[in-house]
Amino acid sequence: MSLDVGTHLKAVRQMYGLSQRELAKRAGVTNGLISLIEQNRVSPSVGSLKKVLDGIPMGLADFFTLDLGGKPQVFFPREELANIGTASVELRLVGGRLAKRGMSILHERYTPNADTGEEMLTHTGEEGGVIVKGKIELTVGGESRVLNTGDAYYFKSSLPHRFRNVGREDCEIVSASSPPSF
Amino acid sequence: MSLDVGTHLKAVRQMYGLSQRELAKRAGVTNGLISLIEQNRVSPSVGSLKKVLDGIPMGLADFFTLDLGGKPQVFFPREELANIGTASVELRLVGGRLAKRGMSILHERYTPNADTGEEMLTHTGEEGGVIVKGKIELTVGGESRVLNTGDAYYFKSSLPHRFRNVGREDCEIVSASSPPSF
DNA sequence: TCATACTGTCTATTATAATAGACAGATCGC
DNA sequence: GCGATCTGTCTATTATAATAGACAGTATGA
Numbered sequence: 001m002s003l004d005v006g007t008h009l010k011a012v013r014q015m016y017g018l019s020q021r022e023l024a025k026r027a028g029v030t031n032g033l034i035s036l037i038e039q040n041r042v043s044p045s046v047g048s049l050k051k052v053l054d055g056i057p058m059g060l061a062d063f064f065t066l067d068l069g070g071k072p073q074v075f076f077p078r079e080e081l082a083n084i085g086t087a088s089v090e091l092r093l094v095g096g097r098l099a100k101r102g103m104s105i106l107h108e109r110y111t112p113n114a115d116t117g118e119e120m121l122t123h124t125g126e127e128g129g130v131i132v133k134g135k136i137e138l139t140v141g142g143e144s145r146v147l148n149t150g151d152a153y154y155f156k157s158s159l160p161h162r163f164r165n166v167g168r169e170d171c172e173i174v175s176a177s178s179p180p181s182f
Numbered sequence: 183m184s185l186d187v188g189t190h191l192k193a194v195r196q197m198y199g200l201s202q203r204e205l206a207k208r209a210g211v212t213n214g215l216i217s218l219i220e221q222n223r224v225s226p227s228v229g230s231l232k233k234v235l236d237g238i239p240m241g242l243a244d245f246f247t248l249d250l251g252g253k254p255q256v257f258f259p260r261e262e263l264a265n266i267g268t269a270s271v272e273l274r275l276v277g278g279r280l281a282k283r284g285m286s287i288l289h290e291r292y293t294p295n296a297d298t299g300e301e302m303l304t305h306t307g308e309e310g311g312v313i314v315k316g317k318i319e320l321t322v323g324g325e326s327r328v329l330n331t332g333d334a335y336y337f338k339s340s341l342p343h344r345f346r347n348v349g350r351e352d353c354e355i356v357s358a359s360s361p362p363s364f
Numbered sequence: 365t366c367a368t369a370c371t372g373t374c375t376a377t378t379a380t381a382a383t384a385g386a387c388a389g390a391t392c393g394c
Numbered sequence: 395g396c397g398a399t400c401t402g403t404c405t406a407t408t409a410t411a412a413t414a415g416a417c418a419g420t421a422t423g424a
Contacts, residue, residue, distance in 0.1 A: 005228055020372065030413055035373060042411050043229030045381070046187055064243035103285060103360045105310040105336065128287040130356045132314045154287065158244035160198060174312045176358030178285045202402065212383055217403060224381050227411070 006040035009052070012063065013038075016056055027055030108173040110136060110165040128154030129175030135167040188222035191234070194245065195220075198238055209237030290355040292318060292347040310336030311357030317349040 013023055013034075020038070024031040029051055036042045037052070044052070046060065053063055108129075130152045137146050139162045140155045146166060147153060155161065157177060165171045195205055195216075202220070206213040211233055218224045219234070226234070228242065235245055290311075312334045319328050321344045322337045328348060329335060337343065347353045 019370080021370085030415095032373080032375095032414080033412055036412080039373085043227040045225040045227050045411070046231055047225030048412075049228055059246070061243065061246035064241070064246055103308065103310065103358055105312065105334065105358055107312045107332070107334065126285065128285065128358075130287065130289045132354075132356060150289070152287070152289065156244075158240055172314075174314060174356035176285055176287055176310075176360075178358075178360045201400080203400085212385095214384080214403080214405095215382055218382085221403085227381070230382075 004040065005044065005049070006038045008063070009034075009049075010038040012056065012058065018056070023052065023055050025055075027052045103176050103178045105176045106174070108175060110134075110163065110171040110173075112165050112168055112170070114171075115164045116162050126155065127157050127175060127177035128152065129173045132172040132174055134165065134169050134171030136171045136173065137164045137166045138162070139164075186222065187226065187231070188220045190245070191216075191231075192220040194238065194240065200238070205234065205237050207237075209234045285358050285360045287358045288356070290357060292316075292345065292353040292355070294347055294350055294352070296353075297346045298344050308336070308338050309357060309359035310334065311355045314354040314356055316347065316351050316353030318353045318355065319346045319348045320344070321346075 013020070018026075020034045021031040024034050027034075029048060033042075033044070033048065034052065037044050037049075049063075050060055053060060106129075131147045131149050133149055135146055135148045137144060138153055139145075140153070140159050163173075195202070200208075202216045203213040206216050209216075211230060215224075215226075215230065216234065219226050219231075231245070232242055235242060288311075313329045313331050315331055317328055317330045319326060320335055321327075322335070345355075
């Protein structure tokens with residue numbers, strides 16, 4: 001996510017066919033402020049930004065979530081799946097070369113005792129998966145649970161989370177996250 | 183979405199077990215500022231809020247999307263996965279009860295000769311998956327391919343597509359589609 | 365040509381966000 | 395009891411966001 005609030009706001013405003021003054025009037029701010037924001041000459045307070053977006057109208061979450069922006073590959077043989085993991089955690093990404101994806105789909109393999117770490121992972125969006133082989137301990141937002149083969153999970157990725165293979169054999173998971181984290 | 187940035191930030195910070203000073207240090211702001219923000223005595227500039235969230239770390243979109251309060255289900259035991267398929271094609275949906283999902287994650291099982299049908303499936307969005315067990319013939323946009331265990335696929339759901347189990351054993355797939363088709 | 369109405373930008377002033385550093389309460393060990 | 399080290403809050407100062415209003419450019423029509 002770029003912090004280019006200015007051009008982002010400008011794009012959104014124009015998308016709605018509003019002039020700076022028109023939006024300013026609806027939002028209860030001055031047109032000058034909108035000009036300054038759009039030029040990135042000030043970093044608006046979230047209060048001000050909310051007022052501005054209310055005039056569109058659009059929520060803060062939507063504003064920050066919004067992304068403005070040949071024959072693609074369909075089949076991905078096992079050996080073509082890019083490994084983006086580590087020694088103990090193998091992460092094989094489906095569709096890595098695709099320019100624009102809406103999801104990351106991963107085939108993950110955790111060796112016994114593999115651990116994504118104390119410092120919890122966090123990223124954008126949401127993710128879920130199915131345990132395909134073995135067992136794994138998943139901790140999400142302070143709550144832990146051991147998942148066995150066939151079990152599944154789904155959560156907001158912004159919650160701190162951690163995977164730890166507590167079994168004696170490799171654990172395999174197929175997971176998906178949206179928007180893509182890789 | 184409440185504009186109660188203060189208590190929201192406080193909740194997030196505490197969820198990550200950080201003190202005001204610790205977070206301030208990581209974020210490169212003063213602890214006083216975080217105190218003032220959390221008391222809603224100032225409306226932070228989005229620049230400052232971003233710096234603060236970077237110290238957690240968390241994106242602005244996540245911050246404004248995150249809904250504290252309700253605790254959604256995270257763990258889904260195998261037997262709780264709703265079966266929305268047929269006799270020959272078992273479709274087990276992860277997170278069916280979740281109010282708002284961005285994806286459909288499915289654990290699919292195709293019996294030998296199971297077929298999603300001549301009349302090709304089409305819907306919006308995109309989907310992908312990994313073959314977890316067995317083999318399956320996938321046809322997308324006129325192109326066919328037999329995928330074996332470990333292989334994967336990813337395509338735009340608007341392309342006509344069809345799955346057919348051409349093996350002699352059950353075929354299992356873990357798939358995801360976005361936006362959710364179920 | 366001139367007037368009117370719109371566009372976005374700029375500047376001086378005012379309001380507010382952010383800093384640095386002091387302060388008080390709580391906890392831990394000595 | 396005392397010092398050290400946390401916790402969060404508060405205040406005076408500085409930096410910056412936001413305002414009001416002027417300004418220039420463009421377009422439309424009388």
